[in-house]
Amino acid sequence: MKPRYLVLAIAWLATFAAPVPAAAQEQRTPVSQCQAIAQNLPKATFASFSGAPALVPAVSEGEDVKFTFLGHSTFEIETPAGIVIATDYNGWYRPATTPDVVTMNKAHPTHFTLTPDPGIKHVLHGWSDVPGEKATVNLVVGDVYIRNVTTDIRFSYGLGGSQENGNSIFIFEIAGLCIGHLGHLHYELTDSHYTEIGRLDVVMVPVDGGLTMGADSMSRVIKRLRSSLILPMHRRGPPVDAFLSMFGKDFDVAYAPDDSITVSMRTLPKKPLIYVLKGVR
Template structure:
């Protein structure tokens, strides 16, 4: 599979047979710009406009935006109910974590997770090989809490998202830089334009994979 980051919390996962999954497409106010996108599956973690702009995807697709068990295009998908804050959604509402089984690799996208997971949520999410996790704080978990979630889910590859980059301009001041998460984790980090993973090579990418915007 290939994993490409489009900034913020938006990714495209492309399976070996060409099935495309778009995660949390955003509106253009963020400073990032989405290219023309097509996908077979679009998953959105919650209903905030910087995560649910499904109009950015131009073709027909299956839209998944709630907890549950799904199977689309031969891909197993599990949505797990979580919250956007530390007070059971009282301030920012609910958030869905999605775990996708693609090419026999489990890719977990945390959306705008706002808290450390409880034991039931960890069990529901299940095995995680690649974790796409917010680390910038402000609107989500911060670097310290992100490290705890990594310990809970025990992924092989960790891809940080939702942190400050130059593309965000002044809006980026609401987030911490990715370096804070890397330092807090104590793990090795490598930069990649995109990831190309399979069951045979995934151990070679162990640790933090920082994907480049564009």
Template sequence: MVRDSSESHRRSASLRQAAGQLHAAWRQLRSSLWRAAPLLAGLSLATPAAASCQLIASGPQAPQTSGWVLPSGIKVASASPDLALQLAQAASLAQDEVGLRYIGHSTFEITSPKGVRIATDYNDREKPALPPRVATMNNAHSTHFTLNPDPSIEHVLTGWNPEGGPIHHDIRVEDVRIRNLPTNARGWDGETRAFGNSIFIFELADLCIAHLGHLHHQLTPDDLATLGRIDVVLAPVDNAATLRLDSLMAVLDGIKPTVVVPMHFHFTGALERFLARAASDGWAVTPYPTSSAVLSRKLQPEQRTVMVMMPGGG
């Protein structure tokens, strides 16, 4: 059966018009939220503090510039966007903006200004609706990896070496550099899995974002030197399977990020206990009613800030 071509053209034109209206509405909303961000998030337009991301790799993947100035900040984006809005958001990022969307558990979707999408701790349950270009995984439990990643994913980076020992990644995908720091992980029975986890570091849009994965031990001075300057940490706050609160706060004090985004808070009361401890340690706590935000160097918290995002699914 063949549809009438004029009807198809009319429908195509309507779809294009609707998509254009959606994109325009998104840009207007995003602009309004940008202006309201200091009120919504308790942020100020203070002069950015100097920071630098220590880029230690050598060879052809080493960056062309060293000593970058990397102040960090946050602004609010849309709440739990549907698929069309996700695409509009990725298309509208400025060159100094990074999209961050909390899917669930330890999985975030990070979007670069050029539209490179990365899914952290990619697994069979927590994953973006559209396959990302890059997926990172860790080997603690099946909620942090999959044996069957979507074949369309261009780069699948495991945080462990199937043959044993540490694994090292340092790649560039357009405007993103991705590297890792091998650490240990804890298994279901509490056993230590040597080099079963990696902290993945994402360098993009003059920001350095570290995803701690399933880290369950403190970091050494050498580890901290390898990480370098980190602006945003995605941190597990379960207070059980990964780090206890005292150890987690020590890790955060060592890394010294400007912003921490909690994850892995599936145990009852875990998030509340972490927020209470963070507040008592001098962190500002900023609850967000959304699963999405835009990170930018344009805005900077006056003090260390915990940015609480609720999971929004794929």
């Protein structure tokens, strides 16, 4: 091959081998791995182990996802690439560093703010301001793909009636993990909802016992989802024990010594584990 053509060939290969800029990564059309897996596998049955096993520390660099409970229904989620997400962000419970992404739900002022920190690059609303429309989130930021599934909510403060699609279950796909935040869930999910959600390895669930749903109704949702790791949140009034009492031997329960947990695909519990972080109970 002549030198000039060799140079052109090398340049052509380099163009395709070059890393994709971050902006382009965020614009590419995302594909959900959690939905694909859920729709192609039969119902899984978890192995049964006696006792409540301690969560194995995540040790694989590049696979760890860290969850920190900040308060109410706000978790800080940190991805392996260092992307910081705050769920149900209301401006009161904030990560130590300005998050890259915040999600919000419009059930009560404790779940959203219309004046977020201007340094936050992605502010994702779980509701649409256009009557009759659903909020639609399909976003890739760094190493996380974020999507949502909308549900109806009751109007606040005893006004009666409900608002269609006023809540979003936000789903974060990170390092092979399917992670769901149920938001301010007011009604049990339908078969259509479960299909849209797909598989959830980790789920953050409100356990207030009535402001969202009663413990029995919420426990049915969790049993249907069959997530490996269940993180209670949004406890108001009754102790978390009312929620825990709804589960039998198919679920383990453990109380965390602090407000954080780090997990990866390799270190997920083999049996569904309800893990109560410090500050929830």
